[in-house]
Amino acid sequence: MEIRVSPTRMQLQLLKKRHVMAVRGHKLLKDKLDELMKHFLELVRRDRDLREQIDDRLGAAFRGFLIARGAMSAAAVDAALMYPKETISLRAGQRHIMNVAVPSLEWTFEHEGDATNIYPYGFAYTSTELDTAIRLLSEAMPSLVELAEVEKAVELLADEIEKTRRRVNALEYVLIPSLEQSIKYITMKLDEAERGNLTRLMKVKEIVGERGA
Amino acid sequence: MCMHKIAVIGDEDSILGFRALGVSVFPARSGKEAETALRAAARQDYAVIYITEGYAGEIIDVITEYSRKPLPVVLTIPDLSGNRGAAMEKIRRTVEKALGADILFGKEGNA
Numbered sequence: 001m002e003i004r005v006s007p008t009r010m011q012l013q014l015l016k017k018r019h020v021m022a023v024r025g026h027k028l029l030k031d032k033l034d035e036l037m038k039h040f041l042e043l044v045r046r047d048r049d050l051r052e053q054i055d056d057r058l059g060a061a062f063r064g065f066l067i068a069r070g071a072m073s074a075a076a077v078d079a080a081l082m083y084p085k086e087t088i089s090l091r092a093g094q095r096h097i098m099n100v101a102v103p104s105l106e107w108t109f110e111h112e113g114d115a116t117n118i119y120p121y122g123f124a125y126t127s128t129e130l131d132t133a134i135r136l137l138s139e140a141m142p143s144l145v146e147l148a149e150v151e152k153a154v155e156l157l158a159d160e161i162e163k164t165r166r167r168v169n170a171l172e173y174v175l176i177p178s179l180e181q182s183i184k185y186i187t188m189k190l191d192e193a194e195r196g197n198l199t200r201l202m203k204v205k206e207i208v209g210e211r212g213a
Numbered sequence: 214m215c216m217h218k219i220a221v222i223g224d225e226d227s228i229l230g231f232r233a234l235g236v237s238v239f240p241a242r243s244g245k246e247a248e249t250a251l252r253a254a255a256r257q258d259y260a261v262i263y264i265t266e267g268y269a270g271e272i273i274d275v276i277t278e279y280s281r282k283p284l285p286v287v288l289t290i291p292d293l294s295g296n297r298g299a300a301m302e303k304i305r306r307t308v309e310k311a312l313g314a315d316i317l318f319g320k321e322g323n324a
Contacts, residue, residue, distance in 0.1 A: 037312070044308055051300055055291050062293045065230050077229065087235035092217045092260035094283055103283045105260065107219075109235070119233065134233045141234060145219075148261045148286040154304070155280050158311035165313075 005182055007189035015186065019179040026171040032098065033164045039097050040157045047154050050147040057140040064133025071127040080126050090145070100160045102153040107145050109138075217284075220254045222247050223265030227292040244271030251275055255285050265292035266299050 005011045069077050086109055095104040119131060221231045225240035232238045239254065241247035247268035252275070254262050262285050269276060269289040279287045289300050 040311060044304065047304055048301075051304065055300075058291050061230060062227050062291075066226065066293060069226065081229060081232045086233065088219055090217045090219055090260055092284055101283050103260070103286060105286075133230055137230045138234055144263070144290070145261065148263075148288050151288060151304075152283065152286040154307055156283065158307045159281065161311040 005186065007186045009190065012183065012186045012190070015179055015183050019176070019183060022171055022176050022179060026168060026176065029164055029168045029171065033161065033168055036098050036100075036157060036161050036164060040154065040161060043150055043154045043157065047147070047150045050143050050150060053143050054140060054147055057136060057143070061133050061136035061140060064129055064136055068127055068130035068133055071129055076126070077130065080130065088141075097153065097157065098160070100156050102156050103149060105145050105149050217258050217260030219261045219263070220250075220259040221263045221265075221290075222250045222254070223263075223268060223290075223292055227265050228263075241268060244268050248272045248275050251287070255279060255287075260284055261286045261288065263288050263290045265290055267292050270299055 005015065072080075088107055088109060090105060090107040093104045093106070094101045096102070119134060218237055220237045220239060221228045222239045222241055224242070228238050228240065237254075237259070239250040241250055247264060251262060251264065251272065264272075264276070264287065266289050276287050276289075279285060289303070291300070
């Protein structure tokens with residue numbers, strides 16, 4: 001597919017400028033893609049590790065709850081957990097990786113330092129399984145929040161990588177070749193016109209020379 | 214930077230314990246309920262929303278709606294019935310989409 005242009009010097013100039021621009025853009029985008037890829041792979045690895053960790057920990061915590069519910073009546077568990085003492089304060093901001101906005105999360109337990117605060121009940125009427133389960137859950141919390149951050153970043157970066165790759169490919173396989181083709185077309189046309197002009201001049205000179213003789 | 218909250222949506226048995234940690238818990242009994250809870254939570258200032266895998270599978274379309282914006286983060290977590298591998302599958306698919314090939318998990322086998 002070539003760009004239809006009139007074969008003039010002016011058009012040739014313009015096309016050459018566009019070609020230079022396209023090549024530069026292509027190089028920049030390609031560099032961006034490489035860098036995005038680097039960050040992406042790092043994040044994916046982290047994401048996968050965290051995932052594995054979380055799956056194990058939550059599995060254990062949930063099993064604990066199941067046992068606790070078996071040991072106590074459902075109503076008793078509900079009552080025990082009715083009014084949590086602890087609250088989590090979460091601050092969500094944004095961070096930029098290669099100009100992609102990703103969330104950054106900071107969080108703390110409001111009553112940091114006092115480990116008993118995660119148990120919102122007296123110990124008299126609850127089973128120990130419930131305590132264990134809640135402790136496991138609270139230990140999983142830091143990775144859980146980090147996982148949220150990392151997994152979101154992975155998603156957003158994947159999006160950006162896809163977009164950038166499309167652009168790189170469009171430049172590399174469509175725009176730049178078609179510009180090169182048009183430039184070649186114009187150059188050949190101009191050369192052809194030049195040669196035509198030359199032969200005409202030579203012919204004219206010959207005719208003039210014959211008359212003079 | 215302002216204050217945000219964390220929400221958990223899922224079947225009550227799995228997620229009850231989160232309540233002790235001060236996380237908002239929205240029990241759901243069906244995919245439909247989970248979807249309603251998710252939309253409601255996303256409108257409020259919940260920055261992170263966890264959904265148990267059992268329901269996440271049913272409302273995957275709604276979840277992907279939120280994947281383009283930085284906030285809120287919607288995330289699946291395993292539930293009582295055990296890990297079904299949906300989360301890993303999602304990571305794998307994201308990698309495939311970005312790189313065009315599953316180089317990360319494929320490489321694991323050889324390494």
